[in-house]
Amino acid sequence: MTQLPILVPAANLAKSPSNVRTVSDPIADAQLEANIAVKGVRQNLIGVPVSRKKGHYRVIAGGRRLDAVYRLIEKGVFDADYQLAVLVLGNAKDAIETSLEENFFNLTMNPADTCRAFQDIIESEGKTPEDVAKRFGLTERFVRSRLRLADLADPIFEALRNGEITLNVAVAYASSSDRTRQAETFEQLKDGYYRANVNEIRRQLAEDTYVGNDPKALLVGRAAYIEAGGRVDLDLFTDATTERWIDGDILNRLVADKMAAAAETMREHEGFAEVRVLPSTHVTYNDTWDLRPLKGETPSLTDEQQARLKEIEVELEAANEAYEDAAEDDAAELANRVETLEAEYRAIEKPVPVLTDEQKAGALAYVVIGHDGQPRLHEQLYVVPAEEDEADGTDDDADNDEVGEDVVITSGKPSYSQRLSQELAEMKSELVRVHVASDPGFALDLGTFWMADKAMRKYGGTDLATELKADKPWSALIGFQSGTRAAEEWGKIDDALDRSWTEVGDACARYDAFCALPDEARAAWLAWAIARTLHAVVAGRDGEDFIDHLGTKLEIDLAAWWRPTANNYFDRLSSKAAILAHLEEIGGKELSSRYGASKKHDLATSAEKIFAGSVPIEAELREAALAWVPDVMRFTQPDAQIEAELANDLAVPDGEGDLPQAA
Structure with missing residues (x-):
């Protein structure tokens, strides 16, 4: 017959020396006390009779609950005759084993279950986070943080539930309320080196977002930002200075408008040229x-x-x-x-x-x-930078150029500084890398050729524009980022690589794991490794012909992949005349004369829009503008230049073609 618990006054109960728990947690005890104060003791205690003291018992399981009741009686929350349900054991010899069972098999709840439990209490019982905090002896901040975890993007919440990520990682993802951004960041990091790095997770979630006291936020103002559709990430513990504005693109657009207006006002007031x-x-x-x-x-x-x-x-x-x-x-x-x-x-x-x-x-x-x-x-x-003398093509400030920025003069063509020449070469080679990395078959043939050709040479050379060690080549441009479509595409290729083998054991284990990848995954690694070795070759240097040959074989549509902008080209040219010459290439004197009175910076901005096809111009001019790229970026020479060079090669020197005169 099953024995039922009996009600015993708290005054008749004492903790047994057989209770195996001797160390407790003050914070956990306070939480238990708060819950009992609201709900009472809902679980029975387990005790054994005290000899020669009828009606008195020693508690061998439930000592923390008994201590909490004692404290509540002292505080006047419970009456002195408060009773607890006690299951009395018939055999006191089982006391230690029973106490051990009570404590040893206690399983802490999964944080995901705690989150959903708090959420269910609030939704089903109409409670507030403050109510839940009081009921369980927790801080309101703790409850709200768990509720925020309950709103995590589904893949992240399931990873927490399944033990695939820690609670700290989940909290890092909850630093943003944007569930779409959470999911995107999780997908990007979940298989990588930074998957458990909470600082990197927070950093990526905070990219293109701003706190309320950021100078940009102060410039625009909260009301204007929200009116424009901007969202603010709020919780109980943020204020106007620490709240996060998560729509950075909206804020940046508003900043640009206000700064442009301020700049014009200052220019007019101070009388500056620009x-x-x-x-x-x-x-x-x-x-x-x-x-x-x-x-x-x-x-x-x-x-x-x-x-x-x-x-x-x-x-x-x-x-x-x-x-x-x-x-x-x-x-x-x-x-x-x-x-x-x-x-x-x-x-x-x-x-x-x-x-x-x-x-x-x-x-x-x-x-x-x-x-x-x-x-x-x-x-x-x-x-203001002096305009180049259009009559003789000289620049009065040429002697003042800093080291590394010497002007490169090419007959009949625009002048490029060494830095601009290097930047153009980097962007050109970047295009080839992307296309090599996108064609594993091509990359395999190219890589095999590079290795074999170098092995057969007695002396080295630079005309192949590569080092097959698969190391990224050294660049003279420290920290340069082109911001082009090719750079964006390279990032996608890099992110798509299967890196599962990199986390496996020692070198032998990693090698075996790599060999076990599907053919397509290994081929992608080969293409990536070969493509990243490609050197940037400045125009006229050894290797340029090979770069151009690769671009031609890959049939790269340069105009579709790269467009000249004020930032990456026009503003970097040495003179306004060079920009006007480019306009004349597509639209003749009529087009270039329309912008002849513009200042160089304004002209560069206008040229960017013209060559992007974003300004209303004649259809044939727009078509020519969208197809135009500077010669230095081309993989093949323009037809007109080829014809001119061919005519020059076929020309007969003076006197050599004359017929002999009659004696």
């Missing part, structure tokens, strides 16, 4: 590497200023002498006084240089975002 917008808090070296700082005239000190300098020197000497014998409070005040005087002295001694109206009229200024969110002019002004 004001450029930088949607950041500072101006970098890359923004100004080809500009010359504008230096104003330092005004002479007036008699009053010179007199004030002498007064400050006397005051400083007196303050320093007094500082040596001053009390602690007076010393602090004197130190502040000295600092103020020294700042005043420096300001008078080195006055701000003054610009003439003529200097301002030729100045280039930058407008940036202050840390307070207000547009401000950067303190340093620059000289």
Whole structure:
């Protein structure tokens, strides 16, 4: 017959020395106490009778619940005669084993189950997170964090439920409420090295998002951002400065509009030749590497200023002498006084240089975002780059070019700096890499040829433009990112590689795992490894012909993959005349004359739109613009150039083609 629990007053119960749990957790005990205060003790205790004390029992399982009841009676939450259900064991010899069973087989809930349980209580019982927190002795923050986990994207929540990710990883994904972004980031990282790196997860989720006190956010304002459709990631513990604005594209568009308006206002007010917008808090070296700082005239000190300098020197000497014998409070005040005087002295001694109206009229200024969110002019002004002399093609500032930026002169063609030449070469080779990596059969033939050809050579050479070690080649451009369609496509190819074998054991195990990949997966690795070795070859250097030959064989539609922009080409040309020459190539003098009065920066922006086909022009001109790329980027020479060179090769030197004269 099954024995039933009996009700026993708490005063008649005591913890048994046979209870195996001797160490507890104060936080967990407080949570248990809070729950019992609301719901009472819902599980019976297990006890054994106390000899010679009828109605008294020693508790061998449930001691934490009994302690919680004692504390609640002391606090006046429960009456002194509060009763608990106790299952009495007939044999006290089973006490230790029973206590061990009670504690040893206790399984902590899966965090995913806890999340959904809290969610169910709130939805089914109409409770608030605060109610749930009180019921279970938890903080409201803890409950809300678990509720946020319950709203994770399905693949992430299932991974948590199945033990595939830890709770910390799940919390990192919950740092963003955008479930679509969560799922995309999880899919990208789940099989990679950073799959359990919470900092990398948070970083990727936070890309293109901003906190409420970011200078861009302060510039636009919360109301304008939300009105434009922007979303704000909120929870109980964020405020206006820490909330995250998750639609970075909307914020950046609003920033661009406000900064453009501010720049125009500043240009008109200050009388500068040009004001450029930088949607950041500072101006970098890359923004100004080809500009010359504008230096104003330092005004002479007036008699009053010179007199004030002498007064400050006397005051400083007196303050320093007094500082040596001053009390602690007076010393602090004197130190502040000295600092103020020294700042005043420096300001008078080195006055701000003054610009003439003529200097301002030729100045280039930058407008940036202050840390307070207000547009401000950067303190340093620059000289607007001088236009190249169209008559003789010379540049007065050519001798002032920095090392590494020497101008490359090619007869009859635009002048390219060494950096621009290298950048164009990088983008050109990038195109070939993408196409090689997309054609494993082609890559196999190419790789075999490279290896065999190099092995057969007695001396090395650079005309093959590769090193087959599969190492990425060294580049003179540190940190260069082209931002082209080819770069985006390369990222997709890289992400699609099956990296499962890289996480397996030692070299032998990794090799076996790699060999076990499907043919298609191994072929993709081969194509990727070969493609990434391709060197960038500057025009006219050894290897350029081979690069062009590969591009031709791959039938790369260059105009479809790469378009010239102000940032990657037109703004980098040495003169306005070079841009106008390109316009003349597609539309003759009539097209180039339309933009002849434009400043170079404005002309570069217009050229970008024309060659992108985004401005209304005649259909035939638009077609020609969309098909145009500079010769240096082509894999084949233009027909006109080939015909000219062929005619030159067939030309007969003077005198050699004349018929002999009659005697």
